[in-house]
Amino acid sequence: MTSAYQQQLAKQLHAAEARIAAVRALHQPVTGYTGWGPDDDPTPGAYGPISQACTTCGSEDDAVRWPCGTIRALNTSRSSAGDLLAALTHSVRAAQDYDRAMQKLATELGFGAEAQP
Ligand SMILES: [Zn+2]
Numbered sequence: 001m002t003s004a005y006q007q008q009l010a011k012q013l014h015a016a017e018a019r020i021a022a023v024r025a026l027h028q029p030v031t032g033y034t035g036w037g038p039d040d041d042p043t044p045g046a047y048g049p050i051s052q053a054c055t056t057c058g059s060e061d062d063a064v065r066w067p068c069g070t071i072r073a074l075n076t077s078r079s080s081a082g083d084l085l086a087a088l089t090h091s092v093r094a095a096q097d098y099d100r101a102m103q104k105l106a107t108e109l110g111f112g113a114e115a116q117p
Contacts, residue, residue: 023087029054029055031053033063034049035050035065054070056068057069064094068090069086
């Protein structure tokens with residue numbers, strides 16, 4: 001027999017597991033992407049094929065090596081709210097880096113940053 005409190009905890013646990021599964025579903029390994037070699041790569045800073053990249057972090061031509069920071073944080077043995085927060089922070093920073101790179105590219109190509117009439 002379970003108490004109402006135990007039932008509530010089980011419900012919260014299942015909801016948290018469902019959210020983690022949704023995050024994992026977004027971050028899957030993929031091949032055929034290219035990007036910049038990370039610092040611990042044999043050729044750090046070199047641009048080229050990434051053997052396995054994340055489908056969500058980075059992009060097809062600016063790939064993030066698999067497993068990405070989000071999956072590494074989820075895979076740590078001490079999964080905790082702090083790890084999830086670190087993973088989410090990593091994802092937000094990656095998205096911000098991507099936005100900045102796209103804005104820079106648009107400026108270099110002469111799009112955007114033009115005076116409004
Ligand atoms: Zn990822």
